[in-house]
Amino acid sequence: MRRALAGISFGVTLVITLSFLVPLGLLVRSQARERVTATAEQQATALAPLLAFTRQPGEVRQVLAETDPQGRRLSVRLPDGQFAGTPHAPRAELLRAVRLRKTSSLDVGGGWVYLHPVVLPGGGVAVIEAYADEDELTEGVATSWAVMSALALGLVVGSVLVADRLGGGVIRSARGLSRAAHALGAGDLMARVEPHGPAELREAGAAFNGMADRVTQLLAVERELIADLSHRLRTPLTALRLEAERLGGTTDVRRLTAAVSELESEVDTMISAARTPLASSALPDEDHEPGFCSVTELVGRRLDFWGVLAEQQHRSCTREVTSEATSVRMSQEDLATVVDTLLGNVFRHTAQGTALCVRVERSAQAVLFTVDDAGPGIVDPHSALARGVSEGGSTGLGLNIADRAVRDAGGRLGIARSPMGGARVQVSLPLVTPKGDAQGRAVRRRARGLLAR
Incomplete structure (x- = not known):
């Protein structure tokens, strides 16, 4: 029973923990991705006014170097088809952005890109590309998942330990009550329990002790009554024996005397049993x-x-x-x-x-x-x-x-x-x-x- 309680507690806690842990892990991953993409979109939007003043590849590259020192995140496709920075988006997607003149984003091999077309004076269209690799998109997610997994494991182990401790107390209390009940049923009128455990088992233990006390009292009263009645029978039996002896030694008298002797023997047995201490007389003799x-x-x-x-x-x-x-x-x-x-x-x-x-x-x-x-x-x-x-x-x-x-x-x-x-x-x-x-x-x-x- 103790293992069953621990198993039930483990299963319930695991289900509850997973029901919260899985959505929370997905939310952490989504938040990390949204943080990186929002930063990339802000950087791309911030470069748009620059293209209104200059379209020279060298000057654009200089601004990109100041904004993105590593040269991995930002690039610009100029209206004449030249590139400032290293592009990551497929050529078809770049041309599509020029043609539709609408911002877009897509997953590419190893990361994600954001395309921001800018309509320049004279009708030309430049495309600013913001790139984020896979490591940036999942930065901090593994650590967060590890922390949440450790917390979940701690909750499961803790719940099992608590359930095992509580179940052990319940089982010990129930076994004590069972042993006392069997002992009382076997005749040990001194059998009692020490109420402990949950409130219900403590109440059951107190009720058992009260019942055992009442049974002992009733048996004591019954034995006293038997002893009293047996003593009262002695007087008429003695008178009957004396009367039989006075009648003489006929067959009927001898039969009557034998019956009186047998009855006196039974009365003596009853008195002896009634005088035996109640607890010891109730115990079985192996x-x-x-x-x-x-x-x-x-x-x-x-x-x-x-x-x-x-x-x-x-x-x-x-x-x-x-x-x-x-x-x-x-x-x-x-x-x-x-x-x-x-x-x-x-x-x-x-x-x-x-x-x-x-x-x-x-x-x-x-x-x-x-x-x-x-x-x-x-x-x-x-x-x-x-x-x-x-x-x-x-x-x-x-x-x-x-x-x-x-x-x-x-x-x-x-x-x-x-x-x-x-x-x-x-x-x-x-x-x-x-x-x-x-x-x-x-x-x-x-x-x-x-x-x-």
């Missing part, structure tokens, strides 16, 4: 690698948990789980959240006794986890994945959270009509092997090390 888990094993454990509730609600829960390896690059906590969200939606939004079917299949490159139900289905699948859009009195966050977790793992979550008549929610996750991914992590670490050098 050494962090996602965990692995087996979809088959985790889905089996979660189905055992939800199966008890399915039996109590008289639901037919069919499971079709492959025995092949189904390792994906996703932590057990995230995958458990996705599975519980999809199964929980079935229990929450369909009537008791509604059947469901859970499948885990493996293809060549992906693992498919599918939940089908025989309920009313989802009217608007696109809106169901939007954050905050709810149906049936829910918070409108479950499917959105699950969708984001799946997309972060490189997968895809889709909603369609189930063959059972209700909704089908299918999750597709890339199939990986821990050994192959460990090699990939090693390669990525070596690459980061080389870039850091």
Whole structure:
């Protein structure tokens, strides 16, 4: 961009300079010629009265010698055809001037001549010739052109240097703003710019800093709210645990206690994340690698948990789980959240006794986890994945959270009509092997090390 600005400035300045320089050079040449020809015409006119007093060649030559010491500029053709001085005009032009008795000028080899006929007493006609050679006609023109060319070159070079300096300032300011924007987008909440450059870029830099400050404030308020809500949840969870322990050691109580423990663990995680300094928590960790888990094993454990509730609600829960390896690059906590969200939606939004079917299949490159139900289905699948859009009195966050977790793992979550008549929610996750991914992590670490050098 910097070279482009310099090139544009060079082209524009060159065109403008030439548009003035060429006419000015022609004008200088014309003025120099007019100056010499005017002088020659004056000298020829001044000799005309002399011929009225004498026509002797010797006397005329003496006057010419006084007027033109070098004997190159003036000559006279007398009525009898004799010459005083050296003529330069062709003989035909001299005779034509005698015949027409009119002044004229013409270019001859090596210069220019001015012919001034003079009618003498008695009817004779003498012709005074004033001559100027090419050097006299262009005297000073070359010097003037050289000076103007030097000025033009200085203007062009100066404009390129100024454009390069101005363009460099604009580019540095734009690059600084771009780096700060990328850093903020990557999670560096401390990224700011030092506004400089043109007024527009300074205004953009100040606006960026204001936006970054506002984003940091909003995130801080959100984290404080999360921490406050998490602390508030501790009291009812503690009361619920104590109540479950008081009820005894039945299967239902143990299941309830396990659910309360899991919820307390999630609350502790939220509190810990909220207490982490805002700037450091937003920065990406290059050494962090996602965990692995087996979809088959985790889905089996979660189905055992939800199966008890399915039996109590008289639901037919069919499971079709492959025995092949189904390792994906996703932590057990995230995958458990996705599975519980999809199964929980079935229990929450369909009537008791509604059947469901859970499948885990493996293809060549992906693992498919599918939940089908025989309920009313989802009217608007696109809106169901939007954050905050709810149906049936829910918070409108479950499917959105699950969708984001799946997309972060490189997968895809889709909603369609189930063959059972209700909704089908299918999750597709890339199939990986821990050994192959460990090699990939090693390669990525070596690459980061080389870039850091």
